[in-house]
Amino acid sequence: MPTFPADFTDLEPFADWSLETEAERYAKRLSSTMDELQAFYDAAFPRLAGAMAYLDQLDLSALPENATRLLWLCYSLVNASFPVEVWRQSRVPDSGAASMHMLVEPAV
Amino acid sequence: MAHFPKPGAGSWTEHYPELGTGPVSYEDSISPEHYELERKAIFARTWLNVGRVEQIPRAGSYFTKEIQAARTSIVVVRGKGGEIHAFHNICRHRGNKLVWNDYPGEETKGTCRQFTCKYHGWRYSTEGELTFVQQESEFFDLDKEDYGLAAIEVETWEGFIFVNLDPENTTSVHDYLGALGAGLAGYPFDEMTQVYKYRANVGSNWKLFIDAFAEFYHAPVLHAKQATAEESRKLSSVGFEALAYELDGPHGMVSSWGGMSPPKDLDMVKPIERALHSGLFGPWDRPDVEGLDTLPPALNPARHKAWGVDSFVFFPNFMLLVWAPGWYLTYHYWPTSYNTHIFEGTLCFVPPKNATERLRQELAAVTFKEYALQDGNTLEATQTMLESRAVSEFPLNDQEILLRHLHKTARDYVGEHQTTATPVRISAVS
Numbered sequence: 001m002p003t004f005p006a007d008f009t010d011l012e013p014f015a016d017w018s019l020e021t022e023a024e025r026y027a028k029r030l031s032s033t034m035d036e037l038q039a040f041y042d043a044a045f046p047r048l049a050g051a052m053a054y055l056d057q058l059d060l061s062a063l064p065e066n067a068t069r070l071l072w073l074c075y076s077l078v079n080a081s082f083p084v085e086v087w088r089q090s091r092v093p094d095s096g097a098a099s100m101h102m103l104v105e106p107a108v
Numbered sequence: 109m110a111h112f113p114k115p116g117a118g119s120w121t122e123h124y125p126e127l128g129t130g131p132v133s134y135e136d137s138i139s140p141e142h143y144e145l146e147r148k149a150i151f152a153r154t155w156l157n158v159g160r161v162e163q164i165p166r167a168g169s170y171f172t173k174e175i176q177a178a179r180t181s182i183v184v185v186r187g188k189g190g191e192i193h194a195f196h197n198i199c200r201h202r203g204n205k206l207v208w209n210d211y212p213g214e215e216t217k218g219t220c221r222q223f224t225c226k227y228h229g230w231r232y233s234t235e236g237e238l239t240f241v242q243q244e245s246e247f248f249d250l251d252k253e254d255y256g257l258a259a260i261e262v263e264t265w266e267g268f269i270f271v272n273l274d275p276e277n278t279t280s281v282h283d284y285l286g287a288l289g290a291g292l293a294g295y296p297f298d299e300m301t302q303v304y305k306y307r308a309n310v311g312s313n314w315k316l317f318i319d320a321f322a323e324f325y326h327a328p329v330l331h332a333k334q335a336t337a338e339e340s341r342k343l344s345s346v347g348f349e350a351l352a353y354e355l356d357g358p359h360g361m362v363s364s365w366g367g368m369s370p371p372k373d374l375d376m377v378k379p380i381e382r383a384l385h386s387g388l389f390g391p392w393d394r395p396d397v398e399g400l401d402t403l404p405p406a407l408n409p410a411r412h413k414a415w416g417v418d419s420f421v422f423f424p425n426f427m428l429l430v431w432a433p434g435w436y437l438t439y440h441y442w443p444t445s446y447n448t449h450i451f452e453g454t455l456c457f458v459p460p461k462n463a464t465e466r467l468r469q470e471l472a473a474v475t476f477k478e479y480a481l482q483d484g485n486t487l488e489a490t491q492t493m494l495e496s497r498a499v500s501e502f503p504l505n506d507q508e509i510l511l512r513h514l515h516k517t518a519r520d521y522v523g524e525h526q527t528t529a530t531p532v533r534i535s536a537v538s
Contacts, residue, residue, distance in 0.1 A: 022474065048383050055463030063463075071463055078471050081380035082478060086336065092478040093333045098485035100477055104305035104454075108466070 004070045007054060011047060014040050017076040018069040022102045025072075025079045030090050034083065041084040044077040060108060068108065112349050112365075112410070119506045120353040127512050131501035136515055137313035138495045143446030146518060149525030150424045151177035153274040154358075155281045157426040157440065158184060161267045162301050163217070164192065168234055171217035172197055172207050177314075177443040178273050182260055183207050183223070187234045194262035194271045195236050199225040200255040206232070223257075232257050265289060267298050286356045288420055291406025292430070296399035300435055300456040304473040306480070307452050312487035314425060314441040314449040315514060320483045321439055322421050322510035324348045324364055330482055334388075339376045351410040353509050358423035358517045360510045363409055366416030386468035388475045389416055394434040395458035395465075408432075421510055423517055434458065435469075437476070447491050453480055 170185035231240035236257035
């Protein structure tokens, strides 16, 4: 069964970026190479506007599962954009061993 | 070159002459003995913000808060009549921590009809009354009315829940927060219920992280690699000047320009920001709620059109940032030793109406984390070198007035407490 809504099947190779929590998305970013981040970004960024237009037609509090998975993928794109657009490394520069954990995040 | 006017005294710092302008000692941030004094003089005696009313929406909703600086854990609970109570998190029988899950040191939350101690099953109402004693007849003249939970003073200000661990305290939280608190009254905090909360263990004295967030002098330098190259060069050549600073008693605030809604030049911002219309300063568009068109008087005190964010430092450990695009952020710094603390950063938005608004908030929330990681990493480096005591006094500039004020306030509280010290007692309900 496809992960995403019918218009977004081209993102299927990147379905492993559709992750529910910030902790999972951040961990995947850190464990990815720059080539992997670039490939995901190059595939997903051009689809962001279309995904927003599609998802905005739906009730955010009652999204179907495939739409929720598309939204999670968009969150991952946001998270992965920083290394690709600016830093050229998966971790923010000059942050060493510092860590910060998300205790509370929205349900959707 | 000055871009924004300063007070007639010539500088923000000299406008408050009690601060002085000389170099500042950071011994207060590296001395275990001084920290012990701060615990008693500050954390056991001032109003501490422990949460928001939305965290306990119904009768029986509760959360616990570890306040290691005051060597206690507390339970905050909404009672049957909707009122809020706070108690020391200790069973009156033999001192077990009353409310916890698997790990006694971890905070918890939930909803209950009563609190039941895991050890011997003593029960307490949400009002703190002892209601059940296991094998009560085995005790000797035990009157349950004498063994209610140890109550703590609790008050709310604009929906923020504060506790004061000093049973001798006579100042209301409203009075304690002074003119800056009063000047924020009416801001629609209660509409901003979409919450992202971060926590970090930081290897520095608690005041050093407040220092980091109470000045923006560092921003164009430490965070240079966050912006596009051209924008970064521009920011560091301009440097940082605030629109205004205000001090009131132990509290202070800095009003800053910045943010872009929308940016003058779209090339200034990253592609993801252009695509989402959001960034570090939050979504570019204000949410559609009452109370944002006319801001309360403490916000944007310079009435400047380039206003971006106001940062309030409510002594000792609560910072409140109100952003021009209509959201707020809180920082809490909970000391765990003289050179460690727990940092909490909480972003609060008006709930999104659709996926686009949700994504804009996500971008602001994850951008915040990347900046805070850089700030946090620097703090450990600062703490270790301060502890070398190779250098003992440090020059603070006019844009660092809030730091000068924070450390002076903390030292003054310790000094005053040493001259008037009275033992801290615990009072019980009933």
